[in-house]
Amino acid sequence: MKTTKKKVLVAVAFGLILASCSTDELKKPSEHSLELDKRQVQGRSSTLENTISDGIVGNLNWTISGKKVHDFSHDLNKAVIPSECDNTPFRAVTSYYNNALINGFISNWDGNPDAISVILDDYFVINQIAALDDYKNADTFGANGEYTNYVKNNVRSLEKFWNMPNLITVRGQHTSSLQDLDFIRFIYENYSSASPADVDYFLSIAEHFNTASDQIPENPFYASDGFATFDGFIVIGDGIVSMLSETGLDPKVIWSSILAHEWGHQIQFKNYNIWNYPVPAFNGTPESTRMTELEADFLTGYYLTHKLGGTYNWKRVEDVLSAFYNIGDCGFTSPGHHGTPNQRIEAARQGYLYAANQQKKGHISAPQVVHDAFISRLPAIVGL
């Protein structure tokens, strides 16, 4: 199925030249015209790569305010420039969709640099706003809302387990939000300083790509955010879950795992002025980020396998966590900041062992006690 899709994308690129041929010629495209078009596409590809290397400048004035943790996001630098990734199933899926998105863009692109800003930068920001500012079905989960009840039940379970009622808002993100051109116009009008003429111009670019490409905005990377904000929001996109589930993992365990990890960051935020750490939390250094990420993993292992929490057995949790801890440099945040895959799995496993030790007594530790348990295990986890 994936191979077929790729062929369709190539066919779209060739279609421009073949459109004026007769039916007979269409059946037998000359080698010459195919080669010519390949060169054009390759030329645009290298133009895109150079532009992205210099940094894309988007048109929207928007950043998530305050402290935040962004665990998943699409990084076009890494999407366009080939990286040396291990051949894990999840990397194969993400690299397939990376290439599909870039090919979908290039094959419908006339070389106009403004299209890069709109389609490969603004679109990601627009969909972040759509989720975080609650414009587009942000209270539903899954492309068709099929995981809405499941996620809401998980939220209630996390609230109860960690004694955090009504403190955290979880929002979904969907590629379909970007199909709504009126919504895109609304975002440019309210979140940028573009003139009315410029907004019309951006919309003409959006309309062209939305119509011409089957990847824009359908590609799952447009809904691949996973982050937690200091003021109590968690955003999880359908795309990150669907890409992980394409490796054969159970989507419900994926939703639960990402949610438990982001919730772990919310517990850290809530205790920001209370908890002591060996290095300051959330100060932006790699050591600090690794520490808070490993703690979120520990909290995830603890909650997900606890008999009064997620109730999953460790093996199922380990399979899912292993898949996204092995993301490496294939389009996501650097592993140097989040901890190595071994450290991350060990942090979660220690959380699981800690839960296994106590749950016989039907006991849930207070967050402070779980935090202390993590800190005492941190040197051993990092030493791996």
Ligand SMILES: [Zn+2]
């Ligand atoms: Zn995290």
